[in-house]
Amino acid sequence: MKKIAAYFIGLTVLFQLFSGCGSTPQAKEEIADIYIDESFKPLFETSIPTFESQIQSGRVIPHYVSELEAIEAFKNNQTKTICITREFTPEETKYLAGKNVEFTTDHIGTDALALIVNPACPDSAFTLDELKAIFTGKDSLWKSSGKKINIVFDQSNSSNFxxxxxxxxxxxxxxxxxxxxxNEEVIELVRKNSNVLGIIGANWINDTRDSTLLKFKDGIKVCDIAYNKYSEYFQPYPAYIYNDVYPMTRKFYLINKGSRVSLYSQFVRFMTGQRGQMIIYKSNLIPSTMVAREIEIVQEK
Structure with missing residues (x-):
């Protein structure tokens, strides 16, 4: 009996040894910290979960910051991918080249700046020259009330600024x-104050509960803007942004220095591919590879 017992114990030990040799350590989950201009938070709150549902493993962690903070994070190697509203300047490119940093720049879409006021404010149409006078302090009073125009934007060093x-x-x-x-704080401030002129990214103004009916968020009035006093006034609807008749448009980019097989690069390819471009399209922004859609426009009365 002792020999039989010893035999089974030996088999058990041998089995455990072979099992240990054959096991593969679980691969560490790759994490991509991406720094994003806060103007595009609504877009990426949709696109990141969709991307993660398409991959086998990995996690994208968004950091919603000002444009300058995103650029500094890229330069300081806190991230390999950023989303901002411009390409790098020659000086920034030279600095990165001096650090032997290679990067790609992908135009993924076009959005706009939106100006918003409280629905109780009757002054909601401006030309670019009128806005320049307001932003420089040459004109500081509302035409209808004579009260001071309080101008509020999202944060210092943001793309909106x-x-x-x-x-x-x-x-x-x-x-x-x-x-x-x-941007969210700007919206709440405008909802509570009739003397505030808010400056936000157009990605924040739409009520997207029904993607077939373009309607702005409740509690704010989106201003009409014209190039000059002889031009027609427009609001930042997708078709008007696409056709460049709305005056305050801008492109936005993903800048990436991740390796081709990295999670960072996978995410960039997702955003420039059909699925990512469709998310941009459904967010009422203009994808870089698709045309604007025809939708019903609801004008506030």
């Missing part, structure tokens, strides 16, 4: 301009 700064050709900004912490 730089768009306005470049629009006024880097002149001094109005003392009536202030920043909060997000």
């Amino acid at each position: 730089y768009y306005i700064y470049n629009l006024i050709e880097k002149q001094n900004l109005s003392p009536n301009i202030s920043a909060v912490k997000s």
Whole structure:
């Protein structure tokens, strides 16, 4: 009996040894930290879960920051992929080349800046020259009430801020301009105050509960903008952005330095591919590889 017992114990030990030799350690899940201009948070809150559902493993962690913070994170190697509204400047490209950093830049879509006011505010149509006067402080009062125009944008060093700064050709900004912490905070501030002119990304203004009916969010009025006093006024609807009749449009990009097989590059290929472009399209932005769709426009009364 002792020999039989010893025989079974020996088999058990031998089995455990072979089992241990044949086992494969579980691969560590790849994580991609991507820094995204906060203007595009609604878009990526949809696209990232969709992408993750298409891959076998891996996780994308979004960091919603200002455009400048995204660029600095890229330069400091905190991330390999960023989403911003411009390409790198020659100076930035030279700096990265000095660090032997190779990167790709993909135009993935076009959006716009939107100006919003409270529904109680009757002043909601502006030409670009009128806006320049407001943003530089040359015109600081609402025409209808004579009260001070309080201008609010999402955060310092954001793409929205730089768009306005470049629009006024880097002149001094109005003392009536202030920043909060997000596009969402701008919307809430406008909902509560009739003297606020809010500056946000167009990705934030749409009520997308019904993708066949384009309707803006409740509690805000989206302003009509014209190139000049002789031009027609338009709101940032997709077709008007696509046809460039809405004056305040901009492209947005994914800049990537991840290896071709990395999760970062997989995500970029997803966003530039059919599925990602369709998500941009359904977010009422303009995909880089598709045309704008025809939809019913509901004008607020």
